[in-house]
Amino acid sequence: xxxxxxxxxxxxxxxxxxxxxxxxxxxxxxxxxxxxxxxxxxxxxxxxxxxxxxxxxxxxxxxxxxxxxxx
Numbered sequence: 001x002x003x004x005x006x007x008x009x010x011x012x013x014x015x016x017x018x019x020x021x022x023x024x025x026x027x028x029x030x031x032x033x034x035x036x037x038x039x040x041x042x043x044x045x046x047x048x049x050x051x052x053x054x055x056x057x058x059x060x061x062x063x064x065x066x067x068x069x070x071x
Contacts, residue, residue: 009049
């Protein structure tokens with residue numbers, strides 16, 4: 001019997017295989033593509049962990065723990 005974890009792993013593997021096939025299984029081509037995309041969205045790239053947690057984000061970002069609701 002497959003567990004939800006097994007299904008998630010299978011989905012990740014499928015996506016990874018499709019991505020590798022898209023770039024002919026050439027890591028340099030994939031990296032060049034990712035660098036180009038990063039340049040396109042330079043202003044949207046998170047530069048530090050302090051930027052990860054936002055007011056709408058229920059976790060603290062660093063460890064995925066729920067934020068304290070105490071004031």
